[in-house]
Amino acid sequence: MKIRQLILAAALFSGLSQTAVQAQGSTGNWPARPIKLIVPTGPGAGTDVIARVMATEVSKTIGGSMYVENMPGASGLLAHQAAATSDPDGYTLLFSNTSGLAINPTTFKKLPYDPEKSFVMIALVADFAPQIVTVHKSVPAQNLGELIKYVKANPGKVSYGVDATAGAGVFTGRLLNRRAQLDMAEVPYRNAAQLVQDAATGRVEVLVSSIIAAQPFVQTGDLRQIAVSSGKRFPGLPDLQTVAETIPGAVLDGWFVLAAPTGTPEPIVERLNKAVKDFLGGADIQQRLIALGLATNGTDSPAKTAAFVRQEQQTWRDLAKEIDIPQQ
Secondary structure, eight states, X not given: OHHXXXXXXXXXXXXXXXXXXXXXXXXXXXXXSOEEEEESSOTTSHHHHHHHHHHHHHHHHHTSOEEEEEOOOGGGHHHHHHHHTSOSSSSEEEEEEHIIIIIXXXXXXXXXXXXXXXXXXXXXXXXXXXXXXEEETTSOOSSHHHHHHHHHHSTTTOEEEEETTTSHHHHHHHHHHHXXXXXXXXXXXSOHHHXXXXXXXXXXXXXXXXXXXXXXXHHHTSEEEEEEOSSSOOTTOTTSOBGGGTSTTOOOEEEEEEEEETTOOHHHHHHHHHHHHHHHTSTTHHHHHHTTTOBOOOOOOHHHHHHXXXXXXXXXXXXXXXXXXXXX
């Protein structure tokens, strides 16, 4: 009996050891082939640009090639679904954002992925991605307080444009309307270029957008900057007030995160986390991010990144209830 138990124990130990060796082998030589980084926007968008910059620098650190595969459209659903259903072997990653992980769950009744279970968070890339409120040059407002007075003096006459495909602009515009007790009419666009063009020509008097989207027409003088939605002033625009300076508590900030399918080996996740930390610590990275309307406080561990995302998901759920965001 004892001999039989010893044989079984030896077999079990051998099996466990072989599994451990196989697992070590599968991650020990990683990356053995190029790594695909799925990006939920088209080429040239701000999200795509920073993803490509990160991919280039991270490739140098990990000693392997990382390339971007763009999957735009459908509010990021296609990209997130593709990443969620990929093999968790470290060769498919996702450059996700506020829309994909926090806004989509509030605006869609059903998603083809689970924002809380389908992914393991690797590293926070940017935690400072505010919306900006700008106005056409004909609007007699130099700051948010003056804009609020102008809207209230012209009830039912002022409209604001937002990119309906991104989500953050919709939330920001509606939060501004709710907290300041305004009646601006929302004009949703599904073409960001047309949105900004209409704001620059005065077809819509107020624009709520990313910083980078508005900047070309701010520089020409067709649009005037009024405020940013973040909790503190944007590093690249230190003289521009925040919405919260006029409407306390009215804060909305976007973020970008590197993620992978759940089940991706922990050693790979840790190596990627360290590589992103090195990337964000680069001498010129802050200025490169600022040029895209982003900023970063650096990243932390995968566990703390996951905790950050969970907290943000709850924040956006609460905001969706406050401003009555309908689900599709």
